Amino acid sequence: MELIxxxxxxxxxxxxxxAEGFDTDLFVIGGGSGGVRAARIAAGHGARVMLAxxxxxxxxxxxxxxVPKKLLVYASRFAHDFRDAEGFGWTVPTxxxxxxxxxxxxxxxxxxxxxxxxxxxxxxKVEILRSRAVVEGAHEVRxxxxxxxxRARFILxxxxxxPSTLPVPGGDLAITSNEAFYLTKRPDHVLIVGGGYxxxxxAGIFAGLGSRVTLVHxxxxxxxxxxxxxxxxxxxxxxxxxxxxxxxxxxxxxxKVGGFLEVRLSDGTIRxxxxxMAATGRKPHTKGLGLEGAGIVxxxxxxxxxxxxxxxxxxxxxxxxxxxxxxxxTPVAIREGHAVADTLFGGRPTPIVHELIPTAVxxxxxxGTVGLTEAAARHQYGHVTIFQATFRDMKATLSGSEERTFMxxxxxxxxxxxxxxxxVGHEAAELIQLVGVAxxxxxxKADFDRTMAVHPTAAEELVTMRTPSN
Numbered sequence: 001m002e003l004i005x006x007x008x009x010x011x012x013x014x015x016x017x018x019a020e021g022f023d024t025d026l027f028v029i030g031g032g033s034g035g036v037r038a039a040r041i042a043a044g045h046g047a048r049v050m051l052a053x054x055x056x057x058x059x060x061x062x063x064x065x066x067v068p069k070k071l072l073v074y075a076s077r078f079a080h081d082f083r084d085a086e087g088f089g090w091t092v093p094t095x096x097x098x099x100x101x102x103x104x105x106x107x108x109x110x111x112x113x114x115x116x117x118x119x120x121x122x123x124x125k126v127e128i129l130r131s132r133a134v135v136e137g138a139h140e141v142r143x144x145x146x147x148x149x150x151r152a153r154f155i156l157x158x159x160x161x162x163p164s165t166l167p168v169p170g171g172d173l174a175i176t177s178n179e180a181f182y183l184t185k186r187p188d189h190v191l192i193v194g195g196g197y198x199x200x201x202x203a204g205i206f207a208g209l210g211s212r213v214t215l216v217h218x219x220x221x222x223x224x225x226x227x228x229x230x231x232x233x234x235x236x237x238x239x240x241x242x243x244x245x246x247x248x249x250x251x252x253x254x255x256k257v258g259g260f261l262e263v264r265l266s267d268g269t270i271r272x273x274x275x276x277m278a279a280t281g282r283k284p285h286t287k288g289l290g291l292e293g294a295g296i297v298x299x300x301x302x303x304x305x306x307x308x309x310x311x312x313x314x315x316x317x318x319x320x321x322x323x324x325x326x327x328x329x330t331p332v333a334i335r336e337g338h339a340v341a342d343t344l345f346g347g348r349p350t351p352i353v354h355e356l357i358p359t360a361v362x363x364x365x366x367x368g369t370v371g372l373t374e375a376a377a378r379h380q381y382g383h384v385t386i387f388q389a390t391f392r393d394m395k396a397t398l399s400g401s402e403e404r405t406f407m408x409x410x411x412x413x414x415x416x417x418x419x420x421x422x423x424v425g426h427e428a429a430e431l432i433q434l435v436g437v438a439x440x441x442x443x444x445k446a447d448f449d450r451t452m453a454v455h456p457t458a459a460e461e462l463v464t465m466r467t468p469s470n
Contacts, residue, residue: 020153024050026344027141027152029133029289032059034321034333035158036117041341043124050150051126052133052143057117060160060322061330063110068181069201071106073362076208080364084399097209099186106181134290138316142290154316154344157304158337159289161282161322166193170254173261174276177202187211187274191263193251194279195222197361200234202277204364207243214244214271216251223361227373227422229388233406234424237365240402251276284323299325308351309343310336318344326354358436360429365403368432371420371439377410384419385411387445387465393426394456405458409445409465416444421462431459 026042028035031053043049056063075097082092121128131145135157141150163176175183177198190206192199195217207213215222215238221231222238222245238245250266254276263271284302291298296312298304303325310318318340321333332354339350361367377384388408396403405425411418421435438447453460 021151022139022153023150024048024127025153026050026156026341027133027150027154028052028156028158029135029141030059030158030160030321030323031057031117031121031128032158032160032321032333033061033330034160034337035059035156036121036337037334038156038158038320038337038341039121039126040124041338042345043126045341045345047341047345049124049126050129050152051121052129052131052141054130054132054144056114057121057128058110058114059158061333062113062117064178064181066330067113068106068110069177069205070362071109072102072181072205072209073201073364075102076205077364079208079210080401084395084401087398087400097186099183099209103182134288135294135296135317136290137294138314152316154318156337156340157289157291157312157317157319157323158321158333159285159323160333161284161328163198164278164281164283166251166254166276166278166280168251168253170256170261171278173254173256174278176278180277183275189214189271189273190275190277191216191261191271191273192277192279193217194281195219195224195247196279196281197223199277199279200238200361200363202279203238203243204362207238207241208364212242212244214246214273216246216249216265218248218250220247222247223367225373226361226367226369227408227420228375229406229408230367230369230422230424234361234363234365234367237403237424238363241364282322282328286323301325308353309349310340310352326352327357327359329357329359332357356436356440358432360432362429365405365424366426366428368423368428368430368435369421370432370436371418372410373420373422374408374410377419381412381419383413384470385413385445385468386470387411387467388469389461389465391458391461393458395426405461407461407465409448409462411445416446418443418445418448425458427458431462435462 025047026049028039028051039049039051082095085092131143134142136142139151166174189212191214192203193216203213203215222235223231252264255262260272261276286298286302295314304319306319306324310320320336322328339352342348342350358370390404390406393405408422410420448463451463453463
């Protein structure tokens with residue numbers, strides 16, 4: 001879908017603009033990663049910008065998503081580090097973990113980051129409104145807290161998504177990832193429902209911190225849409241770590257019995273746990289936003305349809321991030337917000353191509369992936385060439401760890417172009433970011449082969465694989 005022509009921005013706060021009756025050039029609804037980036041870049045281009053946020057500036061990623069999650073992931077891995085250290089000659093006293101200290105320190109860091117986000121907006125002269133805002137027309141936004149009606153040349157919707165809840169009797173007894181970051185104590189036994197990023201990450205977090213974990217997923221494999229080799233390895237590794245992985249099952253109901261929760265599963269079995277966590281996906285936060293009155297109809301999932309420039313069917317209204325049906329990833333929202341600001345106020349119409357997005361799952365072991373899965377590559381090209389390696393990291397030789405690193409390259413048989421790379425192992429996220437650079441540049445297997453290896457590293461395996469596995 002091409003960019004629909006709309007009002008043309010010709011500089012900030014001109015008398016002509018004021019005569020047209022606009023209170024601001026850009027009104028951003030939502031102070032998460034995408035909205036904040038759009039507001040800052042637009043203001044840098046000279047636009048007058050207002051941003052409304054009903055909760056905390058920073059949105060899901062900073063406040064209740066990626067950042068606090070990664071901090072908890074780090075915490076959960078120290079138990080492994082303490083055990084590994086003994087193989088290298090360290091005598092480690094019996095470690096003691098304090099949940100409240102972790103959450104207190106995490107909260108302090110989130111407060112610091114929120115202040116940074118707010119300060120950066122203020123430095124670029126973005127007006128921050130601490131209120132919910134709703135759309136009332138192609139150029140009108142209502143600030144709910146004050147009732148003020150603001151006329152904006154352009155409106156950007158960046159309200160993100162909310163965790164889905166369990167639609168079963170007693171489903172309201174389950175927490176989501178939002179509440180998991182603020183539990184007053186670590187649950188001794190937690191049952192997590194879902195098979196995606198959030199569920200497997202929190203399963204690893206709680207298990208690493210000493211909780212007994214039951215992971216229930218209705219599908220036959222974890223991480224739907226990932227390469228089958230990654231799916232199989234994660235499931236096997238989690239079981240070996242003591243996580244109870246129950247596939248092909250659903251939660252039928254939840255009851256509170258004494259100080260516990262009883263969860264009845266579709267196979268008729270019952271688990272008695274301290275907490276149930278719903279991690280079955282997220283829904284765009286479009287309910288009650290006033291979109292229909294402006295002529296925008298969300299799709300069946302509640303997402304706002306947009307074109308390649310993040311523009312809705314109403315030319316003056318744009319949407320970025322998790323509120324659309326684009327990949328629900330923070331870097332995607334940031335890139336989209338920047339592109340919208342450049343398109344509207346920088347004189348550089350910037351479409352977004354959602355291809356070759358490197359992504360990581362901060363499970364333990366970690367997962368990094370970019371490009372096509374083997375199944376998708378075979379479907380698209382028929383025949384492909386597979387290179388893969390499984391090996392024990394050097395650190396594991398003395399620590400005694402049984403974990404293995406796995407790497408897989410998928411290439412086109414005639415062009416030699418690298419179509420996909422999938423990694424399971426230590427620092428997979430760091431590795432896949434740089435692999436994404438090479439693939440974005442169109443790297444071939446020959447490019448990988450002629451790259452000098454860094455030894456001894458796990459990453460050198462990516463440039464030393466020679467024999468196809470198929």
